[in-house]
């Protein structure tokens with residue numbers, strides 16, 4: 001059965017790739033809002049006058065698009081958008097995970113040679129496949145966050161740029177080659193009189209910047225510069241301009257998704273993106289341009305807000321939770337000489353393997369016992385053992401609807417020994433609010449395709465955010481077949497039958 005469905009997938013992907021109803025678009029504009037819920041899009045839609053309005057009015061709008069991986073955080077979300085794959089395949093299991101060999105955390109954007117780069121990303125991206133198919137294609141990415149820029153640029157990107165606060169401007173990594181001369185003058189202008197980074201020195205200055213509409217103007221201005229410096233979209237070799245608007249995440253964490261501040265910030269983003277879209281359309285006509293508008297994750301309502309109280313949300317201090325976990329484990333496997341928990345960042349719990357080994361504890365039994373005892377802590381819904389997640393038999397038959405998400409998000413070398421699923425009405429954070437769970441508030445995000453080859457309409461059937469990359473690949477005639485239950489969104493493509501499987 002599995003073989004038949006895989007074959008069907010390949011036929012579908014190749015069939016679409018070999019269906020040149022028109023020339024491939026010359027430019028893909030890929031926009032990731034860092035933290036935006038589908039609910040925010042729905043509520044704020046009437047007030048949008050910029051690019052988001054354009055996308056909503058004449059794009060293929062998927063109203064039930066979800067991330068299906070764990071945890072729903074920035075690096076994993078960006079990897080999902082650009083690779084169309086799950087963490088078990090692309091390897092980005094968190095923003096930062098525990099490296100068992102060095103017993104230190106490793107970030108998703110860590111590169112052992114260049115400091116920052118895509119070394120941790122284990123699968124090719126849409127941009128990588130684009131460059132493999134069209135040697136003249138240019139792939140550039142920009143964000144305030146290095147992890148977002150690095151994911152979007154992929155392995156073969158021409159440029160990944162992010163805001164380096166210590167240097168007061170946009171920076172890159174030697175991984176992407178020598179710094180371009182234009183970047184120095186661009187940064188000088190930002191710091192000069194009237195520039196968006198003028199007079200900024202202290203950490204507090206940048207904190208304010210992240211919370212202001214200027215964060216979006218920075219990406220807007222940089223994208224416009226990238227458009228001209230790389231002459232994006234001017235020839236038949238399709239280019240990719242991938243942007244991540246990070247400021248929305250800072251505002252969401254600080255004020256919550258239902259706040260006036262968040263609404264204002266997203267309206268500013270819509271306006272900035274609208275001005276940018278006009279600049280793009282001035283050099284790349286709509287018939288040569290395709291856009292994707294989505295988000296890397298949603299966010300939970302603030303538990304103490306009116307909405308949060310109405311929903312009966314609870315808050316747990318993650319530090320206190322870590323202590324509870326250690327205490328629960330010590331009760332059944334007392335080790336006064338050291339802690340059993342080596343690192344804990346939900347969902348990943350890494351146990352102190354050397355201590356456990358030195359005590360001669362039976363590993364599979366200890367894992368099961370630990371899972372059972374953690375389950376008794378308030379706010380915990382389910383605990384998966386690595387052994388279960390890495391097992392060959394399909395745990396989709398498990399009674400939990402989340403088992404498949406945790407299984408597909410599991411990478412044996414990088415994931416924890418135990419993966420914790422918290423309860424839906426619990427926020428494990430000291431921030432005003434946060435995201436990382438497999439629940440609707442974190443998974444349900446905007447997904448709109450717009451432009452060349454895209455059918456206009458509203459599509460209410462559930463889709464995955466990982467469907468977007470293979471769909472754009474099919475449109476571009478690039479080989480990036482769907483994986484892990486994702487699919488080409490044929491209903492959004494002109495020249496294919498508008499059917500929903």
Ligand SMILES: [Zn+2]
Nearest residue numbers: 034035074296
């Ligand atoms: Zn994010």
